[in-house]
Amino acid sequence: MNILDIMHTRRSIGKLTAPMPTHDELMVALKAAMTAPDHKQLKPYHFTVLTDGALDKFGELLLKAGVVKAQQNGESLDDTARTKLFNMPKRAPMIITVATNYQEHPKVPKFEQLLCVGAMIQNMLLAFETMGYCTIWRTGVLCNEPIVKDFFNVSDDNTICGFIYVGTSDVKMPSRDEIDMTDFITTF
Template sequence: MNDFIAQIEARRSIGKLTLPMPNFDELNIALHCATTAPDHKELRPYRFTVMTGEALERFGEVLLQAGLQKADRLGKVLDDTACTKLINTPKRAPMIITVATDYQIHPKVPEFEQLLCVGAVIQNLLLAFESQGYKTVWRTGDLCNEPLIKSHFDVNENNLICGFVYVGTSDITMPEREAVDLANFVKFDH
């Protein structure tokens, strides 16, 4: 097995990340790798927002407000524990990268294909950070496409936030993955 395949197989989502985080050069390497994902007609139907420091604090406030708005809309009330969890969610990592669609109109590239491109972009981003020694987790959540969240990241109503990629460091040793029986998912047609 080569090193690249070993890294793919070893990559795991880690929920709580700490410093150090990628420096500017490491971040740019990962972002460049992300943009090499398959992209029919090179439409680049994605946008990134990188948050660190005080931006994470502001994001926590926006998450709280979005959660309160959604609860109110549903006729529910968020208790103090839920409010604290929302405001602290961005503090689970020193860097968060928001990845959203930026659909382009093209007669040969439907939106679903552009959405798949963004999924591949995120996977490349995860693997690029892993190859540099960082850990990640790809999160969404039930608030990720609430109007207030989308507005915070300048994502219009026709586009989607596809993920919040949390990036940092962890000394947690994850157990090995159970082997997947490919016979349950693969059909060979000769």
């Protein structure tokens, strides 16, 4: 498939299984990700790759963060909600956490660096797709809770931009509906 076909047919798949990318395939995808537009080549991002037992630790963290968030709102979590939080990372054999790592530069504002991270993530999704893997880009209300940021060593002034779930699926997604671009384009 050429890149345009991949862009038009790629779909997010929520439940992924093994196999997952090998180390070499992961490096190829991350290298492709890092070719995203990046003014002054600041590389304003950081990856953390989770597999195996690290996914369980992440589940424990999400559970703890969920309990704290609920308590802050004067609520509590029932057993179903607790189980769901703990099992969230088990929806894929690999999760890549992507966070900003803003660099001070007089010509490159933070918003431009954030856009770089978004473009980099899209490159990563497409790279995995070309290798036959499926992905989903997740965030959620706990994404930037202090306890989650601490786990990933993300400073207060940076942002976790997503958890990229990577694996394999035999789900056959329906074709995308045709996009009517009329309302989105102005021509002068």
